[in-house]
Amino acid sequence: MRYLSTRGGAVVGDALSADFTDILLGGLAADGGLAMPERIPTVDSETLNGWRSLSYASLAFEVLQRFATDIPLHTLQSLIDRSYTAEAFGSPAIAPLATLEPGLHLLKLSEGPTLAFKDMAMQLLGNLFEWVLTERGQVLNILGATSGDTGSAAEYAMRGKRGVRVVMLSPAGRMSPFQTAQMFSLLDDNIVNVAVDGVFDTSQDLVKAVSNDAPFKARWSIGTVNSINWARVVAQVVYYVHGWLRATDGLAVPGPVSFAVPSGNFGNVLAGHIARRMGVPMSRLIVATNENDVLDEFFRTGRYAPRSAARTWQTSSPSMDISKASNFERFVFDLFDGDGAKVAELWRSLDQTGQFDLGGTAAFARAATEFGFVSGRSSHAERLATIRSAFTRYGVAVDPHTADGLNIAERWREAGVPMVVLETAQPAKFAQTMIEALGAEPARPAAHVGIESRAQRYVRMPADLAQLKALIVQRCGR
Numbered sequence: 001m002r003y004l005s006t007r008g009g010a011v012v013g014d015a016l017s018a019d020f021t022d023i024l025l026g027g028l029a030a031d032g033g034l035a036m037p038e039r040i041p042t043v044d045s046e047t048l049n050g051w052r053s054l055s056y057a058s059l060a061f062e063v064l065q066r067f068a069t070d071i072p073l074h075t076l077q078s079l080i081d082r083s084y085t086a087e088a089f090g091s092p093a094i095a096p097l098a099t100l101e102p103g104l105h106l107l108k109l110s111e112g113p114t115l116a117f118k119d120m121a122m123q124l125l126g127n128l129f130e131w132v133l134t135e136r137g138q139v140l141n142i143l144g145a146t147s148g149d150t151g152s153a154a155e156y157a158m159r160g161k162r163g164v165r166v167v168m169l170s171p172a173g174r175m176s177p178f179q180t181a182q183m184f185s186l187l188d189d190n191i192v193n194v195a196v197d198g199v200f201d202t203s204q205d206l207v208k209a210v211s212n213d214a215p216f217k218a219r220w221s222i223g224t225v226n227s228i229n230w231a232r233v234v235a236q237v238v239y240y241v242h243g244w245l246r247a248t249d250g251l252a253v254p255g256p257v258s259f260a261v262p263s264g265n266f267g268n269v270l271a272g273h274i275a276r277r278m279g280v281p282m283s284r285l286i287v288a289t290n291e292n293d294v295l296d297e298f299f300r301t302g303r304y305a306p307r308s309a310a311r312t313w314q315t316s317s318p319s320m321d322i323s324k325a326s327n328f329e330r331f332v333f334d335l336f337d338g339d340g341a342k343v344a345e346l347w348r349s350l351d352q353t354g355q356f357d358l359g360g361t362a363a364f365a366r367a368a369t370e371f372g373f374v375s376g377r378s379s380h381a382e383r384l385a386t387i388r389s390a391f392t393r394y395g396v397a398v399d400p401h402t403a404d405g406l407n408i409a410e411r412w413r414e415a416g417v418p419m420v421v422l423e424t425a426q427p428a429k430f431a432q433t434m435i436e437a438l439g440a441e442p443a444r445p446a447a448h449v450g451i452e453s454r455a456q457r458y459v460r461m462p463a464d465l466a467q468l469k470a471l472i473v474q475r476c477g478r
Contacts, residue, residue, distance in 0.1 A: 001041075001069045003230065006333040007033030007347065008340020019070040021132050024231050025140055027224035028211040033343065034330050035230045040277040041066040048279060049254065052245050056094035057084040059245075060124070060238045063278075067234045079131055083124040088112060095120065095239050097246035097420070100394045103413070105420045106402075107243045114182060115426040115448070116319075117268070118153030121235035125225055126157030126164075133163035140223045141476040143210055145169045145203035147264060148319035149425060151193070152182040154225040159188045165476055166225075167192045169203035169468075172460060174314055174321065177452050178429045184456035192475050193458040194468070199312045200264075201324045202463045208326075209465050216469060220476055227267025228326045236271035237278070239422075244280050247418040258284040258372075260409035260421045262401040263295055264320035266327035268422065273331060273371060283417045287375040288408035290317045290383075295325055299367060299375035302359025304328070304350070316380050316433045317400040319424070334371075335363040376408035383407065387437035397442055399425045400433045 002017040009031030011018040018026070023035040051059055060080045068076055086092045090111040098106045112119025133140055140163060144154055151168040158164050168183065172195035175183075184193050196203045207226065211217055227233060240259065248254035259282065261269040269287055276282045289296045291313045298304045307323040315321055329343060335358075336342045349356045358364035367373045378386070386403040390396050398406060401424040409421050427434045428444035435441055461467055 002038045003035040005029035005031050005033035006329050007031045007344040020068040021070055025223045043279045057081050063238045079127045083127050103418055107420050108423050110426045113156050114152040116149035117424045118149045121232040122153040122157040124235050130161045139163045141221050142166045142223050142225050143207050144225050145207045147200035148175045148179040155186050155191050165190045169194045169196050171199050176430050181452045184458045185454040195458050195460050198463045199309045200322050202309050206468055227265050233271050237275045240272045240275035243420045247420050256281040256283040257418045260286040260405045262405040262424050263287045264322040266325035270327045284372045284374050286412050288405045289377045290315045290320045292321050292323055293377040294323050296375040296377045299373050302364040303357045305355035317404050378404040378407045384437045397427045399427045399430050
């Protein structure tokens, strides 16, 4: 399997295509686009149903071997087996499906070490990075941006890994106290936390600016673990296959399932889109946003208009406080059947005018008619009401991001079609909102008790590219 750029140019160096292990380490393509497979491998219904008895690790192997064809099969299996363990995720199920009521399910993706769905991909990425770097005798300086959960998941997955250093940017003062402590209390030598003045998009823009400086990127071996990294997306494809299998277990004729996905950077729901294209029967893919509703606006109208930092609101589902969805480019690439020149044209327009509008076009119509995308937005009051309702009706406490998903899912349920809501994090990470909703602080795992009182280490920085580059040289040149 070879990989192309969404903008039709070079992927790595001057090459117009690259292997999985090359894009694993690379981040943005050389032309500024994102890596996409030259084709999406498909599986038929017989193969899909034959996977029902597999463990999560075995299922992951079946999916990932179709994308990572340059990794020896026995090596890939070993890396996957080391990643998806009961010790790391709390049980052999890895991602258990909880039935709230007939036809409504919660896919529990936050059982990993940092209590967020990002662990589902990051635990594998840590082992993939270490293996590839050891094989090549290289080192990698990972530069990332986080709105809350990616950072801690990446740092916990990479801490102590040979040949890997992490420089993680986050928006100063905009994460929950738990999220902040989870990252900043890691004192490992290969972890560098940077609190940037601004919003998540400010940090993300800095990461992209560094990645677009090809000489600097090459000189300092810069890679990424943000969801622009294709390996993260394809690792997330696995739990959609798993979710479909579990939601249709026992049905005489397994049919389509709908998935409701809390969405910020579009990587999570993009993985669902890839699973659908592989052959997983789906009815609807529901993009659930908070008040930062750029994606909801697109799926309703066809207009994509990212907002400025000043117009990106700080909400009670902070990991979704994003107005520039990096992975959205991959979806637009699919809407235009892999026309890289068209995507490059649209992103030039985005750079020049701050928006583009596909409303009324055949490409935009495909989003709903062919790919099943619908959307909705939640307010703070609706999140609180959903948290209370879920606790009263089902005895389940859901975090505010999952509440966004559950709220929008209720608007799009169809008779006879199972609805799977993707859980994004455990409530303990967002104590203030949970207290407001339920009147009590949620329980937290023993390993995270008192995390906010631990010593913290981080660098505070304005949104300045030159200062970030200087920090990278200082901390990664040792």
